[in-house]
Amino acid sequence: MTLLRHTSADQDVQREALTVNPAKTCQPIGAMYAALGLHRCLPHSHGSQGCCAYHRSTLSRHYKEPAMAGTSSFTEGSSVFGGQANLLAAIENIFTVYDPDVIAVHTTCLSETIGDDVPQIVEAAIDKGLLPEGKMVIHANTPSYVGSHTTGFATMTKAMVDYIAQSSGAEKIRDQVNLIPGWVEPADMSELKRLVKLMGLDPVTFPDTSGVLDSPQTGIHEMFPAGGATVDSIRSAGDSCHTIALGPICSGPAAKALFAKCQVPQTTLPLPIGLKATDQFIMKLREINGGFVPDEIMTERGRLLDLMTDMHQYFYGKTAALWGDPDQLVSLAELLITLDMIPKFVVTGTPGKKFFKRMGDVLGDHAQACKVDQGSCADMFQLHQWIKSDPDKVDLLIGNTYGKYIARDEDIPLIRHGFPILDRIGHQHFATVGYRGTTRILEQILDAFLDRQDRDAPESGFELVM
C-alpha cells in the first residue's frame, strides 16, 4: 500500500490554482518565531485565535518547547468593526498578567484584510496609559497571502531594527558586529555566535532563539527564558561597525533597514551551511577583525575537509531531491555540489524570482540537469511527480518531516532538514551551520547511504568495514 497512492508520474494536468502538499507556510508563524528570539518579549497575533493556536502548536511540535504568544481573539464583530478594542484589551491583560518587556504584534490575513492600523492602536494604548513605564509594543505587517513564513520572519526581524536600533551618534564600535542569523535552529544561532566570538568580534545577534527554544529542564517554567536578544543589545546595533545578514530573504531587509537608519555597513551572505558558504562567512569576519583566523577554526575546517576526502566515494555522483526555504536550499545545493553530488529536483513554495538566479549560481554546470521551481504550485506533490517520472530514482531526499510519506512510498532515504520537523529531535540541539554543522549534515548523509547499503547488501557482500 502506498500512502500517496494518488500521485502519478503523469504530469498531464497543468495546475494553476490548486496547491497540493505545500512547500511553505504562512507569514505570521515566522514573525512569531523571530519575536521569540527577543528577550522578555511576548509575541502577539492580531487576528482570530486559530492562527495563534496553529502557530504555537507547530512551533511547539518542532522545538519540543513552550511557544508562548497572545492573540486578539477576533470574533465576527471585530472582523466588521475592526480589532482596536481587542488589541487594547490584549495589551492591558498581557502587561498586567504576564509582564513582558516587549509585546511584538504581528497581523494575520484577517486583520490585514480589514486594514487594522496597529501603530495607531498602539498610540491609543499609550494615550490610555496601558503601556507601563519602560515597556514597548513593536509590530510587523504579515498578511498570509503575501510571501511565506520566511517573509514573516524577515519582517519581524526588520521591525526590531525599525523600533529599537539606534545610533548614538558616536563612532561605530570597532569590534562589534551585528549578526542576523536568519531562520535557523537555536543551536545554529549559538554556533554562529561562537564563530563570531572566536574571530575576536563581539556579536549583536537578533533574533536569537538560543536559550529560548532550547531551554533547560529546571523544574521551573520561565515565561521568559534566559536567552534571546535584549532590547539594550539591539538598541546598540546602530553603533556596530558592520552587519552580517545570513540569507537574503530572512535577514536582508533588516540589514538594509539598519543601514538606512543608522548607516551600519552591511553584507548579506548565504546561510553558512556547507564549506563554501562558511568560508565566505569567515572571510567576511576576517575582513572585519583585521585579518586573522584562529587555529580552532582552521582545525574545524580541516576536520570537515578530512571527512570529505575520506568518504568521497560515498558521495560521488549521488542524486538528491530537496524542498524547503530558499535561503536554506541555495546553501544545501551548493554543499551537495561540493561533495560531487547532484541536486536533481528542488522546490520551494516561497515566491521570489531571485531564487532561480541564486540556484543557478551555485549549481553552475549542473543547472541544466536540475529541475527547480518556486511559488504556489511548486509543491511537494509536483516534487513527488518529478521523482516518480524519473527513470533513475534519486538517492536521497532532504527536507522537512512531510517528506517521510514520499520517502516511504518510493523507498528513498530522507534527511530531515528545515521546518517543520515534527517527528525527530536533534535538529534544535545540533547545529548544521559552520564547519562543525556541515560535518553533522555529512554524517547524516553518510548514515543514510551506509544504512541503505547494509540493508540492501547480499549475504556475500555484507561487509564489516565500509
Next chain:
Amino acid sequence: MSEHSPFDDDSEVAVTSESLRDDLLDAYPKKTRRKREKQVVVNHKQADESGLVSLPVIGANTRTIPGVITQRGCSYAGCKGVILGPTRDIVNITHGPIGCGFYSWLTRRNQTLAPTDEHDNFMPYCFSTDMQDENIIFGGEKKLAKAIEEAYELFKPKAIAVFSTCPVGLIGDDVHQVAAEMKEKLGINVFGFSCEGYKGVSQSAGHHIANNQIFKHVVGEDDTKRGKWSINLLGEYNIGGDAFLIEDLLQRCGIDLVATFSGNSTYDQFANSHMAQLNCVMCHRSINYVADMMEKKYGPPWIKVNFIGAKATAKSLRKIAEYFDDQELTEKVEAVISEEYPAVFEAQKTYKPRCEGKRAMLFVGGSRAHHYQELFAELGMKTIAAGYEFAHRDDYEGRDVLPDIKVDADSRNIEELHVDADPDHYRGDDRAKAIERERAGYKFKEYDGLMADMPERALVIDDINHHESEELIRRMKPDIFCAGIKEKYAVQKMGVPCKQLHSYDYGGPYAGFQGAINFYKEIDRMVNAKVWSMIQPPWSDQADQNAPSSSSIRREG
C-alpha cells in the same frame, strides 16, 4: 459525595478551592476578572430536602478574552481539522492563504484504514487555493472553481469539500455558489463550509458548521437497508486508532456499525447513516445536535455512550444491547465483555497499586476532560481540577440546563438547521420502539455533564489560560496534567508530566478494553518515570554547608 475539598486531605499546605480561585483571579485587571469569575467555579453541589442535587452555574461558550494565553483554536480548526479531517475519501480543499491548510495537514493523528490500494485515501494530502494578494483584492471565486476542477482531474474523488478561511468571509467569496456550480459541472457532490476562523468563540462553532453541512449534503443519499442491530457512532474521531478498537468490539457483538462521525469514515457511510436504528453519541459537545436532527428527520433515537474506560465501555455496550432487547445480542455482548475483562483486571492489579492516590488535572476538549476521569478512577487516581476548552454549559451542568442557555450574538451567527420529519424516509417503527423502551425505564438523550461526576468542591474551569494553569500546578503540584501540545512543554518544565489528550501524545488507542490497558500502562509510565525525581541536581540541597562558597573559591583562585 465527599464533604471535603479534594485538596484538603493530601496537600501539605491547606489550600481551599475558594482561596485558590481568588488567587487565580487576583492577577487580572478588573474587567477581565469580572469575566473570568463566571468561568472559574468551585464545584459546590447542593442537595435539597428531596435529595435533588443542584450544580453551580458556570460561564461557558463565551468569548475568549484577548491577550490571555488561551488553549482555544478557531472555527476552521473545528470544522476542517476535527470533523472533516478524519474522512478518508473526500478531497478537502482549504480556500484561503496557505497557513490554515498547512497547519491542519495530518496533525491530529486521525488514523484511517482503506481496505485496499484501490480505495481512496486523501488524508496524507493537503489541498489549498493558496490565495495571493490579487485574489484578496479581486476575489478568489475563479481560483477556487479552477482548483476544484484541477482536484477533480487529478484525483477523481466522490466528493469535494471547500473550507472558508477568515479572508474569504471578509471579501465575500460565495463558496456555496461556486460549489453548486462545480457540482453541476463535474457530476460529483461538491459542498462548502462557511467556517471562517472568526465565527463563534472556539472550535465548537466549526463542529456545528461541519455537521450541519454533512447533514444537509450527504446524509440521506443512500437508502440501502442495514442489519438487524444497526447503530451510528457519533463524536468519535479515531485519534491514535480508538475507532478501530470500538469497531472491533461492535463487530464481535454482531452490531452493524453504519457510520462513525467521523473517525475512519467514508463518504458512503455518511450517505447511508440515516438507515441506522440507534445513534450513540460519544463526544456530546461536538455532535449532540446531529443526533437530534437525525431523530427528527429519520426517527432513530439517541443515547449517550462512552468507550473511554473499561467500566464505561461495558456499560455502553450493555446499554446498546438493552435498547435492542434481543436475547442473542445480549448474550453476544456479555460474551465479549467476559472475553475482554480478565486482561483488564490483570492490568488493574499491576498498575493500580502504582498509581493509586495520585492526582490528575484535565483541561482539554469538549468531552475528553469528562471521559478520561473514568480511566483515572480505574487506576485509583483522583481528578482534582478539570475543565473544557470549547464546551457549552450543558457539557458541564447536564442537558437539563439547555432551556436556560441564553443564545448570544456569537452563537446566533452559526446556522441552525430546522429539520422536519422526512415524509419518505421517516421510520415510525424506530420511534415507536423508542417510546416503548422509554416507558420501560430506558433513558434516551441523557447526559448529566462533567460537574455531577467531579468531586465536591473541585475546581472546574472553563477555557483555562496559561496563567491559571501555571498557578494551579505551582500550588497543587498534581501528579499529571492533561492538556494539548501548546501547554505540554510549559507544564513539563514545571516538573509535572503532561499527557496530551487531543492527540494522545503519540500513544493510544485508549478506547475500549484494550485501550484502557494501554492507558493504564502509559499513565503508570508517566507518573512513575524516574526522570521527574532527577530534575534537581544532587548538589542543590547541600549548597553552602561544608563546601566553600563560590565567592571564596574565586578569592582563593
